[in-house]
Amino acid sequence: MRVVQVNYASDPALKSADELLDRYTTLTGWADAIAAAGADVLTVQQFHSSANVTRNGVSYTFGDFSTIAAAAAAFTPDIVHVNGVTFPVETWRLRRRIGRPERAALHLVVQSHSDGGDIGRAPMLRIAGRLCRSSVDAFLFAVPEHAQAWRDAGFIAPTQRVHTVMPASTDVRPMPRGDARSRSGVTGSPAIVWVGRLNANKDPLTILAAFEQFASRASDATLTMIYHTDELLPQVRERIIGSSTLRDRVRLVGAVPHDQMSAYFSAADIFLVGSHHEGSGYSLMEALACGAIPVVTNIPTFRALTGDVGHLWSPGDVEGCVRALDSTAADERPRVIEHFEKNLTWKAVGERAVDIYRAVIMAHG
Numbered sequence: 001m002r003v004v005q006v007n008y009a010s011d012p013a014l015k016s017a018d019e020l021l022d023r024y025t026t027l028t029g030w031a032d033a034i035a036a037a038g039a040d041v042l043t044v045q046q047f048h049s050s051a052n053v054t055r056n057g058v059s060y061t062f063g064d065f066s067t068i069a070a071a072a073a074a075f076t077p078d079i080v081h082v083n084g085v086t087f088p089v090e091t092w093r094l095r096r097r098i099g100r101p102e103r104a105a106l107h108l109v110v111q112s113h114s115d116g117g118d119i120g121r122a123p124m125l126r127i128a129g130r131l132c133r134s135s136v137d138a139f140l141f142a143v144p145e146h147a148q149a150w151r152d153a154g155f156i157a158p159t160q161r162v163h164t165v166m167p168a169s170t171d172v173r174p175m176p177r178g179d180a181r182s183r184s185g186v187t188g189s190p191a192i193v194w195v196g197r198l199n200a201n202k203d204p205l206t207i208l209a210a211f212e213q214f215a216s217r218a219s220d221a222t223l224t225m226i227y228h229t230d231e232l233l234p235q236v237r238e239r240i241i242g243s244s245t246l247r248d249r250v251r252l253v254g255a256v257p258h259d260q261m262s263a264y265f266s267a268a269d270i271f272l273v274g275s276h277h278e279g280s281g282y283s284l285m286e287a288l289a290c291g292a293i294p295v296v297t298n299i300p301t302f303r304a305l306t307g308d309v310g311h312l313w314s315p316g317d318v319e320g321c322v323r324a325l326d327s328t329a330a331d332e333r334p335r336v337i338e339h340f341e342k343n344l345t346w347k348a349v350g351e352r353a354v355d356i357y358r359a360v361i362m363a364h365g
Helices: 017-023 025-036 065-074 088-098 123-135 144-152 177-184 204-215 233-241 258-267 282-289 300-306 318-326 330-343 346-364
Strands: 002-007 040-046 051-055 058-063 079-083 107-111 138-141 161-164 191-195 222-226 250-254 270-272 293-297 311-313
Touching: 002 025, 002 065, 017 025, 017 051, 017 058, 025 040, 025 058, 025 346, 040 065, 058 065, 065 088, 079 088, 079 346, 088 107, 088 123, 107 346, 138 144, 138 346, 144 161, 144 300, 161 346, 177 258, 191 204, 191 258, 191 282, 204 222, 204 233, 204 318, 222 258, 233 250, 258 282, 270 282, 270 318, 282 293, 282 300, 282 330, 293 300, 293 318, 293 330, 300 311, 311 318
Parallel strands: 002 040, 002 079, 040 058, 079 107, 107 138, 138 161, 191 222, 191 270, 222 250, 270 293, 293 311
Antiparallel strands: 051 058
16 A cells, blocks of 8 residues: 655744654654555655655655645555645645546545634635535544534535544653652652643643642642643632642643653653643643553543543533542553553554555545
């Protein structure tokens, strides 16, 4: 099976192909995973300059639309995999460019990396999605619920197929607990780690209210908060300072380099998050990989990621969060890691993706 992965989006601040590949680990991870599952892979990336790079035996072509479309056509793929539902016009043009009469067996899939959001309802983009959707043979989503927003917005026709697969995995792995606690400074029993932006969607104020109740009877419990944006930082600080329980038990860390996150997740007993919606849940995947017991909100992405491990609670429900924290047990950690290794590694994602490609080929002849 020959697969071309197509990526249109890139940060204009990235100056070189190598810099982009170093940053876009999901792009390279997906290519490596499907190659390991048996596919012959070319990845093409729309970029401000042309380049050809090979990493881990996978070829990457960079350039403008004409450059990457020509490279994709020359590869004679069985499957073209486009990243992003928000590129309907580019996807339609690419299908026309590659799908000449002699390539009638070409199949094209589009993968969503979000849960829908407002952009799916932008008027002009919505019109383009409806007009160009016939170029797509199937869509890939993390969970079925995310596809519905795009169907409602007109990007997916009622008869078009949707397949589910996680859009990424992680190479983060657990560290020995002693080393992790020494490096991260995470202490306590249970030691709880929260990761997210300090915004309304991540809902840190609900987290603090729930932890305050939980910590009033769990005398050694601590909460470490890692955040990369600080929209609600004044309110968070005010809440902590105003509580004698929170004041001595909550640690505001701020941003942490990604290569140090394994220490925080491995040091944690519990990974706590209060998101109201999520497209993917990368931090949760990394926490699961390190064995932190998930106490997360009952939203579609998190249900898919946690499976039968951890504890779910409704967004915004302080009492529900407290009950979930109360129900955790230390002996859950090995089962969390086992769940990740079985279902969420890049190997598992790659094998699932190749199975989907085969299903699309079979369905369309």
